[in-house]
Amino acid sequence: xxxKNCFYVLELAPDASAADIERQGRKLLGxxxxxxxxxxxxxxxxxxxxxxxxxxxxxxARLRDPKARLREAxxxxxxxxxxxxxxxxxxxxxxxxxxxxxxRGL
Amino acid sequence: MSAEQFLGxxxxxxxxxxxLLGGDRATPVRTADGGAxxxxxxxFDGRGKVAVxxxxxxxxxxxxxxxxxxxxxxxxxxxxxxxxxxxxxxxxEELSALVLSxxxxxxxxxxGFAPDAAVVTVPALFELPQTRATSEAARLAGFSRVEHLQExxxxxxxxxxxxxxxxxxxxxxxxxxxxxxxxxxxxxEGVLRVVDxxxxxxxxxxxxxxxxxxxxxxxxxxxxxxxxxRSDPAFTAALRRLRIACxxxxxxLAAGDDASVSLxxxxxxxxxxxxxxxxxxxxxxxxxxxxxxxxxVDICLRLLERQGLSPAGVARVVLVGGPTVMPVLxxxxxxxxxxxxxxxxxxxxxxxxxxxxxxxxxxxxxxxxAAPAATAKGDTAAVRSVKAWLQYPSVSGDLFPFVVGRVExxxxxxxxxxxxxxxxxxxxxxxxxxxxxxxxxxxVARATTTFRLVASRAGEAVPVEPAAVTLRHGxxxxxxxxxxxxxxxxxxxTVAVYFERGAPLPSRKTFRLRTSFTAHxxxxxxxxSVPVVQGEAEFARLCRLVGRIDIRSEMLSAPLAxxxxxxxxxxxxxxxxxxxxxxxxxxxxxxxxxxxxxxxxATVDELREQVGRVRANVxxxxxxxxxxxxxQKKLSAIDERLLDVDGELEAAAGGDLDALEKLRRLLIDxxxxxxxxxxxxxxxxxxxxxxxxxxxxxxxxxxxGSDMERRTLEEAMRSLERARAVKxxxxxxxxxxxxxxxxxxxxxxxxxxxxxLFDEATTRMGEMRDPRAGRQHVEEGRRALAANDxxxxxxxxxxxxxxxxxxxxxxxKAHGSGVER
Numbered sequence: 001x002x003x004k005n006c007f008y009v010l011e012l013a014p015d016a017s018a019a020d021i022e023r024q025g026r027k028l029l030g031x032x033x034x035x036x037x038x039x040x041x042x043x044x045x046x047x048x049x050x051x052x053x054x055x056x057x058x059x060x061a062r063l064r065d066p067k068a069r070l071r072e073a074x075x076x077x078x079x080x081x082x083x084x085x086x087x088x089x090x091x092x093x094x095x096x097x098x099x100x101x102x103x104r105g106l
Numbered sequence: 107m108s109a110e111q112f113l114g115x116x117x118x119x120x121x122x123x124x125x126l127l128g129g130d131r132a133t134p135v136r137t138a139d140g141g142a143x144x145x146x147x148x149x150f151d152g153r154g155k156v157a158v159x160x161x162x163x164x165x166x167x168x169x170x171x172x173x174x175x176x177x178x179x180x181x182x183x184x185x186x187x188x189x190x191x192x193x194x195x196x197x198x199e200e201l202s203a204l205v206l207s208x209x210x211x212x213x214x215x216x217x218g219f220a221p222d223a224a225v226v227t228v229p230a231l232f233e234l235p236q237t238r239a240t241s242e243a244a245r246l247a248g249f250s251r252v253e254h255l256q257e258x259x260x261x262x263x264x265x266x267x268x269x270x271x272x273x274x275x276x277x278x279x280x281x282x283x284x285x286x287x288x289x290x291x292x293x294x295e296g297v298l299r300v301v302d303x304x305x306x307x308x309x310x311x312x313x314x315x316x317x318x319x320x321x322x323x324x325x326x327x328x329x330x331x332x333x334x335x336r337s338d339p340a341f342t343a344a345l346r347r348l349r350i351a352c353x354x355x356x357x358x359l360a361a362g363d364d365a366s367v368s369l370x371x372x373x374x375x376x377x378x379x380x381x382x383x384x385x386x387x388x389x390x391x392x393x394x395x396x397x398x399x400x401x402x403v404d405i406c407l408r409l410l411e412r413q414g415l416s417p418a419g420v421a422r423v424v425l426v427g428g429p430t431v432m433p434v435l436x437x438x439x440x441x442x443x444x445x446x447x448x449x450x451x452x453x454x455x456x457x458x459x460x461x462x463x464x465x466x467x468x469x470x471x472x473x474x475x476a477a478p479a480a481t482a483k484g485d486t487a488a489v490r491s492v493k494a495w496l497q498y499p500s501v502s503g504d505l506f507p508f509v510v511g512r513v514e515x516x517x518x519x520x521x522x523x524x525x526x527x528x529x530x531x532x533x534x535x536x537x538x539x540x541x542x543x544x545x546x547x548x549x550v551a552r553a554t555t556t557f558r559l560v561a562s563r564a565g566e567a568v569p570v571e572p573a574a575v576t577l578r579h580g581x582x583x584x585x586x587x588x589x590x591x592x593x594x595x596x597x598x599x600t601v602a603v604y605f606e607r608g609a610p611l612p613s614r615k616t617f618r619l620r621t622s623f624t625a626h627x628x629x630x631x632x633x634x635s636v637p638v639v640q641g642e643a644e645f646a647r648l649c650r651l652v653g654r655i656d657i658r659s660e661m662l663s664a665p666l667a668x669x670x671x672x673x674x675x676x677x678x679x680x681x682x683x684x685x686x687x688x689x690x691x692x693x694x695x696x697x698x699x700x701x702x703x704x705x706x707x708a709t710v711d712e713l714r715e716q717v718g719r720v721r722a723n724v725x726x727x728x729x730x731x732x733x734x735x736x737x738q739k740k741l742s743a744i745d746e747r748l749l750d751v752d753g754e755l756e757a758a759a760g761g762d763l764d765a766l767e768k769l770r771r772l773l774i775d776x777x778x779x780x781x782x783x784x785x786x787x788x789x790x791x792x793x794x795x796x797x798x799x800x801x802x803x804x805x806x807x808x809x810x811g812s813d814m815e816r817r818t819l820e821e822a823m824r825s826l827e828r829a830r831a832v833k834x835x836x837x838x839x840x841x842x843x844x845x846x847x848x849x850x851x852x853x854x855x856x857x858x859x860x861x862x863l864f865d866e867a868t869t870r871m872g873e874m875r876d877p878r879a880g881r882q883h884v885e886e887g888r889r890a891l892a893a894n895d896x897x898x899x900x901x902x903x904x905x906x907x908x909x910x911x912x913x914x915x916x917x918x919k920a921h922g923s924g925v926e927r
């Protein structure tokens with residue numbers, strides 16, 4: 001489960017080009033700056049989540065690094081189709097938290 | 107071409123430079139004597155009259171007591187510098203403000219108005235107090251809006267501006283008066299990216315001068331038959347004169363093989379006079395300077411190695427900073443790196459020019475307009491009928507960027523953009539329900555392009571403002587990256603990392619932490635401290651304390667029990683300025699602001715003692731058989747740095763405040779390095795722990811983990827093995843904790859696992875802050891487990907676990923932190 005996968009945050013396919021990534025990131029930052037509501041949330045295979053300028057900038061910075069991009073793309077592909085556990089699963093936040101934080105340290 | 111002007115300032119240790127950018131043309135701002143460089147020197151005479159720049163520099167020799175230079179290295183230190191003739195004391199920020207104010211006045215002459223906004227550069231490895239001090243200096247100089255940019259990024263922007271894309275990455279080698287930075291950059295699809303950077307906050311042209319000065323002092327000792335010590339306060343004034351003479355000789359040697367360090371009048375020491383005329387040959391200077399150049403090359407190689415590159419994989423090196431004009435430096439770089447030098451960038455103005463380009467990209471015009479201008483990013487404009495807020499990059503590496511907009515009132519239904527050359531017209535975009543629209547443009551390659559904004563309602567044209575936007579196709583800069591990790595020191599001695607090194611700025615993070623002890627209202631001693639630290643070390647004590655948020659007792663309405671949640675928010679702006687708050691949700695109180703601390707003060711004697719302790723520690727470590735070959739290598743590096751420490755100690759004892767500050771920072775660095783070597787002693791224990799943790803995590807993950815958790819564990823174990831191979835204690839520890847956390851996440855989903863954890867909690871009941879509450883939680887958890895309520899059991903387990911306090915000695919080493927995860 002990794003709702004914060006950079007491709008999910010930017011709503012792009014894992015094979016998006018570097019130019020697509022930059023363009024989409026800039027567009028989202030502009031929309032967030034203008035307070036356009038639909039930019040403040042994103043849908044991905046594991047649910048719908050909040051998005052802000054920090055998340056977008058981090059996703060952009062991460063995808064500019066070829067190694068990190070490869071990892072994100074692999075994960076995005078691997079996770080597509082995974083279901084988000086129901087609200088009754090109290091471990092979901094823990095696992096999400098682990099994966100988001102954990103992969104940074106790997 | 108835009109008529110707007112953008113101001114970039116390189117506030118340097120030795121010299122400062124301002125550059126104005128109008129359209130694509132960058133022009134250095136001329137100083138009073140017609141040059142581009144303003145010496146960062148300030149003098150106050152007996153009547154309190156101030157002189158800045160070249161006029162002040164002349165007095166470094168004649169009136170050294172009332173003339174100050176190199177105060178940039180003291181920024182954020184909280185020191186006050188005396189000007190006895192005027193009976194004044196000034197902080198380094200105030201002196202920097204005078205330099206900035208002079209540059210602002212010079213820019214005003216060129217612009218016809220006093221600039222309100224500028225981008226002021228800071229060294230990449232500047233810490234938060236220093237960056238904050240630079241902001242303060244700019245404010246004092248009269249700038250109402252200032253952004254900061256890291257020096258290597260600024261010079262990279264200049265270097266990359268007029269070039270196409272390189273297939274290979276390139277280096278920016280920036281050797282300033284007091285700092286060395288090297289950045290690895292690449293340009294891809296129009297975006298300039300700082301891949302990585304490295305540097306030494308203690309290495310600069312001044313160190314070359316110091317070596318030359320020591321050489322000259324040695325020669326003088328031979329001639330006059332007495333020792334001239336840098337630690338002798340009676341010699342301070344003479345030293346200043348000698349430093350200038352050394353600098354002059356160095357400049358002479360750029361054009362010839364022979365020069366001399368000479369003074370027109372003899373120097374006076376203890377009432378005696380000594381003539382100064384020391385011949386100096388280029389070869390001697392080269393020999394003195396080469397070890398410093400070699401240290402910079404080692405740092406370049408370290409950076410490349412970290413990125414898995416060899417020098418052959420680098421396209422070119424861009425040189426920035428005054429010392430890089432020295433022929434020996436260029437020859438040595440070529441010998442050791444064999445990378446082509448890019449000679450089309452002026453090493454003296456590159457940083458300021460990059461700052462001006464960044465100001466342009468950010469839409470930070472020198473004149474802050476009362477009404478926003480039509481060409482700036484983030485335009486807003488009001489008209490009688492329709493106003494539009496637009497967001498677009500003023501400089502774009504992408505030929506097809508988006509413009510995002512919002513109109514108010516929503517009295518139009520379509521918008522489009524038409525390029526002024528008539529060769530492009532966007533699609534007609536329908537205005538959304540919320541008044542927003544997104545339009546894609548097509549720029550002219552490597553040129554500035556203006557597009558008309560055309561709005562309509564039911565096919566009828568409607569005037570809209572801004573009526574046009576201007577975008578430039580060129581290298582654009584990704585977000586500036588944070589150069590040092592920032593986090594909160596936790597009571598268990600570790601660090602909760604908020605922003606990792608390399609994180610894009612600006613950024614904002616919130617973490618929920620918990621108080622580690624109970625605080626009572628009104629009791630001063632029970633204030634809970636949230637220390638903010640900066641550095642790469644795993645343990646808080648090895649990181650630099652840069653701020654603190656205090657949860658003050660007098661603000662509490664009731665006792666705040668141990669384990670209460672505290673939401674700590676840290677926010678970094680684009681220039682690395684930090685603010686933060688701590689919110690206590692149980693009581694609805696927010697504690698605002700992060701006090702960025704001045705660097706702690708220390709006397710020369712205290713620092714001398716500290717040096718002694720470091721040296722003794724190093725000796726012990728050399729003799730320790732458990733420090734294997736790797737430790738010996740690290741110790742040799744520390745030994746080398748100790749030589750610098752000795753030199754700075756001597757200078758500090760002679761009254762050199764700059765040396766004192768450098769010494770203090772060197773010692774923090776040494777402490778961290780010694781800590782790393784000491785940590786190797788714990789290697790065997792770490793290996794045993796690894797055995798325990800890995801087998802435990804493997805057991806639970808294979809028994810109860812998901813496929814993904816298994817894959818994650820495999821990857822984590824590979825990382826652990828890599829850290830083991832290079833015996834990196836901190837990396838090994840971090841990887842081990844990752845594995846432990848993974849095991850933690852899985853074990854609490856398993857009934858057997860929970861049962862075992864309750865057993866362990868029972869054995870540690872005596873250590874708990876409230877053993878009675880601990881017992882209750884354990885019993886409650888066991889009951890929940892018996893009723894197959896694993897969620898309830900987990901909740902009880904976490905509650906019991908939180909009652910285990912970190913030992914007091916650990917907390918003391920964590921800058922007195924009163925919070926934990």
